[in-house]
Amino acid sequence: MERLNVGLAKGERVLDRMLDLGIDLAHECGGTLACASCCIIVHEGAQTLSPPSDDELDMLERAQADDPGSRLACQAIAAGGDVVLEIPARKIPARVAGSAPVSVTEGAAKFLAAQLAKHPGAVAVRLSVQPSGCSGFGYRIDPADSIREGDGVFESGAVRIAVDALSLPYLQGATLDLVQEGLARRLRFDNPNARRSCGCGESFGA
Numbered sequence: 001m002e003r004l005n006v007g008l009a010k011g012e013r014v015l016d017r018m019l020d021l022g023i024d025l026a027h028e029c030g031g032t033l034a035c036a037s038c039c040i041i042v043h044e045g046a047q048t049l050s051p052p053s054d055d056e057l058d059m060l061e062r063a064q065a066d067d068p069g070s071r072l073a074c075q076a077i078a079a080g081g082d083v084v085l086e087i088p089a090r091k092i093p094a095r096v097a098g099s100a101p102v103s104v105t106e107g108a109a110k111f112l113a114a115q116l117a118k119h120p121g122a123v124a125v126r127l128s129v130q131p132s133g134c135s136g137f138g139y140r141i142d143p144a145d146s147i148r149e150g151d152g153v154f155e156s157g158a159v160r161i162a163v164d165a166l167s168l169p170y171l172q173g174a175t176l177d178l179v180q181e182g183l184a185r186r187l188r189f190d191n192p193n194a195r196r197s198c199g200c201g202e203s204f205g206a
């Protein structure tokens with residue numbers, strides 16, 4: 001990708017400036033620090049930008065954005081001046097070799113297979129995370145009509161499971177189980193990437 005020279009006013013967010021200039025930079029979470037799709041590599045002028053917070057560094061690490069100068073454009077605020085930057089080719093998070101990104105217990109797999117059977121045309125169950133809930137992120141489990149580029153796809157029992165690329169860093173190593181709560185059964189994630197979970201167990205902070 002070619003390098004871009006971007007002039008920034010004091011207090012301006014790099015993402016906003018790039019979009020104003022018509023640069024097509026992804027920003028899938030809308031700048032809420034929940035996706036890493038706005039990743040850029042700053043080659044010159046990094047010292048004129050606000051330093052990355054721990055949360056930004058954490059998100060960059062999860063997205064495997066390890067090129068020197070990597071920043072999230074939605075988090076970088078200018079002190080004023082020019083920066084030279086590049087939009088890196090999006091990296092697909094690596095899976096742990098030879099293993100499924102999420103362990104699905106036998107009970108959960110049977111439950112998912114039964115749910116999937118109610119959706120003719122669905123080719124898999126899609127697991128993903130989205131900004132929501134009491135603790136920052138929420139889990140989603142949906143029937144998938146197609147497999148997308150970058151999905152982590154694996155079989156568990158009789159069911160095919162797809163984890164979308166942006167969610168992989170958050171779900172890698174998680175276990176999906178079926179638990180009995182009173183008279184109801186429900187799916188529950190045990191996620192080592194969650195630093196904190198809320199009481200309802202349906203959202204987490206990463």
Ligand code: FES
Nearest residue numbers: 029031036038074
């Ligand atoms: S737009 Fe999602 S982290 Fe920047």
